[in-house]
Amino acid sequence: MNFYSLNKQAPKVSFKDAVIKGIAPDRGLYFPESITPLPDSFFDKIEELTNQEIAFNAIHQFVGDEIPNETLRAILANVLDFEFPVVQIEKNIAALELFHGPTMAFKDVGARFMANCLGYFSKGETNEVTVLVATSGDTGGAVANGFLGVAGVNVIILYPSGKVSDIQERQLTTLGQNITALEVAGTFDDCQKMVKTAFLDEQLLSKMQLTSANSINVARWLPQLFYFLFAYKQVKSQGKEIVFSVPSGNFGNICAGMVAQKLGMPVKHFIASTNINDTVPEFMKTGEYNPKPSTPTISNAMDVGDPSNFIRIRHLFQDDFEALSENLSSYTFSDSETREAMKGIYSASNYIADPHGAIGYLGLKKYQEKHPNTYGIFLETAHPVKFLDVVEEVIPQKLSIPPQIQKVMGKDKKSIPIETYQELKDFLLSS
Ligand SMILES: *Cc1c(COP(=O)(O)O)cnc(C)c1O
Numbered sequence: 268m269n270f271y272s273l274n275k276q277a278p279k280v281s282f283k284d285a286v287i288k289g290i291a292p293d294r295g296l297y298f299p300e301s302i303t304p305l306p307d308s309f310f311d312k313i314e315e316l317t318n319q320e321i322a323f324n325a326i327h328q329f330v331g332d333e334i335p336n337e338t339l340r341a342i343l344a345n346v347l348d349f350e351f352p353v354v355q356i357e358k359n360i361a362a363l364e365l366f367h368g369p370t371m372a373f374k375d376v377g378a379r380f381m382a383n384c385l386g387y388f389s390k391g392e393t394n395e396v397t398v399l400v401a402t403s404g405d406t407g408g409a410v411a412n413g414f415l416g417v418a419g420v421n422v423i424i425l426y427p428s429g430k431v432s433d434i435q436e437r438q439l440t441t442l443g444q445n446i447t448a449l450e451v452a453g454t455f456d457d458c459q460k461m462v463k464t465a466f467l468d469e470q471l472l473s474k475m476q477l478t479s480a481n482s483i484n485v486a487r488w489l490p491q492l493f494y495f496l497f498a499y500k501q502v503k504s505q506g507k508e509i510v511f512s513v514p515s516g517n518f519g520n521i522c523a524g525m526v527a528q529k530l531g532m533p534v535k536h537f538i539a540s541t542n543i544n545d546t547v548p549e550f551m552k553t554g555e556y557n558p559k560p561s562t563p564t565i566s567n568a569m570d571v572g573d574p575s576n577f578i579r580i581r582h583l584f585q586d587d588f589e590a591l592s593e594n595l596s597s598y599t600f601s602d603s604e605t606r607e608a609m610k611g612i613y614s615a616s617n618y619i620a621d622p623h624g625a626i627g628y629l630g631l632k633k634y635q636e637k638h639p640n641t642y643g644i645f646l647e648t649a650h651p652v653k654f655l656d657v658v659e660e661v662i663p664q665k666l667s668i669p670p671q672i673q674k675v676m677g678k679d680k681k682s683i684p685i686e687t688y689q690e691l692k693d694f695l696l697s698s
Pocket of ligand 1: 521
């Protein structure tokens with residue numbers, strides 16, 4: 268399949284080139300040329316299919332013949348080797364747990380899928396690909412884990428010194444091999460600025476093939492649509508209209524859910540739940556898009572003031588505000604509301620939500636005030652243990668540390684401190 272740039276000033280490219288380039292030369296995001304609905308029989312019989320079969324049917328049209336079918340199946344088997352359970356916690360409310368992967372963040376699936384595709388495309392190529400990524404926490408671990416040992420691919424992760432949790436830092440600094448962590452004296456925004464500058468640096472680009480592993484990359488963005496299909500398979504028998512509430516930061520996950528809907532999945536409505544970084548909730552209120560600098564919150568993976576994938580959502584609806592509003596609501600919640608929700612969920616259902624999932628829950632509750640007869644699913648995007656400080660402060664219970672996390676706790680951190688863009692550039696040119 269071909270992908271075009273949403274800025275419309277760059278040539279169409281194949282799936283392979285979209286994955287390798289990450290972003291179009293005109294700085295636009297790549298978008299699939301067509302989205303063909305799956306046959307009704309797929310949804311009628313979805314409960315008879317394995318997750319891998321569901322995923323293959325859903326992603327095949329976007330990959331086309333650029334990866335042979337049996338290789339694509341093998342990649343999916345590798346990527347999807349854990350569970351995605353829907354856990355009912357109240358009448359008509361369930362959590363879709365996306366945190367059972369190797370780094371316990373939902374980004375594991377996208378990062379692994381992209382790593383496998385890039386690994387396949389790099390076979391037989393003499394030029395190495397360098398993946399450059401900035402992280403505020405969870406992306407770094409998932410990317411490091413997904414790309415570890417992939418031949419022909421070097422991964423450089425920039426993270427803000429002292430601003431990620433201990434667990435997150437270990438996940439991205441202890442693996443070694445083809446993964447290098449650069450510890451930036453600055454904020455996440457500083458890291459992201461450096462990465463953006465590198466992608467515009469002609470001198471660098473002439474010397475190396477740089478790509479990004481953020482959700483702007485189609486191979487990280489699109490496989491997230493699997494989650495919604497896996498959830499549908501599990502709750503279809505409830506016979507109710509389904510709504511999804513997605514805790515959103517860069518809006519890649521929810522946008523992938525909307526692609527699943529375009530593939531024909533029956534879903535009544537989407538709710539984009541955010542923390543106080545409310546650019547999209549404001550847009551849905553006023554029709555005006557005003558990006559702003561991000562504000563730190565306890566749901567820090569969603570501290571985004573200018574969500575990069577929202578443009579893809581607008582495009583899915585041909586920028587028709589009415590049509591979009593019929594399908595999407597967006598609500599914003601403060602840190603104190605988030606803490607209250609975590610407490611409330613725990614005392615009512617004995618369920619421990621992480622701060623991101625709690626915001627998803629709040630968005631769902633708000634929507635269901637007016638639509639009580641729907642079956643609501645909120646996405647639990649990270650295991651609560653990854654936000655231990657916040658969770659243990661709010662919930663009167665000690666969390667046990669899962670084996671995936673224990674594995675990294677004893678390992679030694681290895682990072683290279685940098686302060687300026689020039690240091691990043693020197694590092695890239697010398698490596
Ligand atoms: C990345 C992340 C999000 C936000 O996902 P987007 O696709 O960027 O909207 C939400 N929760 C957690 C835990 C995350 O790591």
